[in-house]
Amino acid sequence: MSLLELDHVSHFYGTVCALNDVTLRIEPGTVGLIGQNGAGKSTLLKIVLGLIRPTSGRSRALGLDIRTQGMELRGRIGFMPEAEALVPGLRGVDLVALAGELCGMPRKHALRRAHEVLSHLGLEEARYRRCEEYSVGMKQRLKLAAALVHDPELLLLDEPTAGLDPDGREAMLGLLQSLAGRHGKSLLLSTHLLGDVDRVCEQVMIVHRGVVRGAGRIGDLRAQYRGRYRLNWRGDGAPFLNQLRDNGVRVQADGHADSAFVETPPDWSVRRFFELSSRCDMTLREVAPQEEDLEELYHRVIGPT
């Protein structure tokens, strides 16, 4: 069963296109949803939560039709919003128990589970405090507890580390990794912080101007692009670099006279570096493939803006 299946999904706000003919299939696991402001991430989250109906196309999440089974779907999804989303005046434990009841849990079960989840998230000492008295980090954990109380299969997390200090962020990411790794929860993590996605997610969905530019396993997306190397040589490198440029290789200086970064065309073979270097009568000392980080992957996928 796929986590999310979108089939030619488009959504318009009046004449503004928020999502444009999106077709994708995401497998269960940890998925990062990244994109600029206004790229369509929020619209995608609303569609997955079953809160808005796409203008056209078919969509399914966790095997359920989002258009007709929105409420049932929300019973299997936990949503941690970026906004404060708390009910002032309620104690932490009451807030989490109410979330459980709103998800269809009987009162006793919801209350028992609220105590359990709050203890799991390290809020056992603060559970009887009113939620407006919580610190930013505690509020984030409280929202996560409210999202987890009914034991959902999928957690939608909208900027879960927003406003956290480095220790709080580290703890939150550790917790998310634990939920995904040890307890089999699928996560859909919408964030601007690519480091969070790199740390927690196996898959990524890159949205740009209403179009999903790339979706799949981060490793697979990186594998699509293996043509970046750092070259190191001995001797005069200028003729060699000119030869590379003539053969369609992009050369980028790294600040040293005897080395440079290069990006090769798709059909390039590493052996050609050595052929060109021997033709230019210089010694190539090192050809080191460069790993693409998520930021580079993101910029490569969305292209020049």
Place this chain on the structure above:
Amino acid sequence: MAIEAAGYHEWAGMRRSPWWGTWAIVRTGLTMVLRRWVFWVLIGLGLLNFLFNFAFIYLKATIDVQNGMLGNFLDNYQVTGTGRAYADFMFAQASITALLLAFAGSILIGGDYRHGGVVYYLSRCIERRHYIVGKLLTIAAVVTIITTLPTLFLYLEFGFLTSSLDYFLEHPRILTGILGYGAILAVVQSLLLFAIAAWVPRTVPLVMTWLGVFVLFRALAEALRAINDNRLWLLLGIWEDMQRLGRWCFGSLDSSKTPNAEQCAAVLAVLCAVCLTLILCRVRAVEVVK
């Protein structure tokens, strides 16, 4: 973050209907109101009024037994046991409730808009209608607890303290009046408060708007009636419309006077429809994810 140490348990119980979620919203709302001591001042005021009436009915029953002539003398003033007396009692209680709701509105409804409570509610397994019904029932419950229930209690007390139970058979209109007036107060005030608090969520502006709707509209109605010499302008006074309709439920409204019960009912129905439209516009699920 000791999730591994504490262990994360799965939950595999049966899920209940989303209407149970509505009940949870009502219960939580009532708890939030009853937890604040400031509301207990107003509730105490209502309780004092109730206890005064309760004691008076008991006293009158005692006087009836011990001194029939004095009892008959008191009956001439119809201070209790009549439709008019219950309507007056409910009116006094309703005034206290309106004051309480002015301050409770920002907690019950306004907070949801200021602190993202709508996001909290609508991202669960309930639809918009469950949330709206839950909030309306919460306000209606506050109104009913302070106005209708004490009046019903006084009605039962009076009936049971008479020599026979004929009182209940002879005055069925009183029961209709209590329930009818109570329903009018609950429905109109809950819709009106929800609509105002959803658009004006902060406490001070909400209190000013809420009381302004009742006080200013009444002053405006009086002024327009005086200028145009047309009593239909009195319909603008929403509080008085509810009162007139309540008296009609008790059968004590002078039908020859304008505005009559039908006109008041029409104005209140339009007001309720407008409030409901405003509420539906404000409670939109698409605003859940900002």
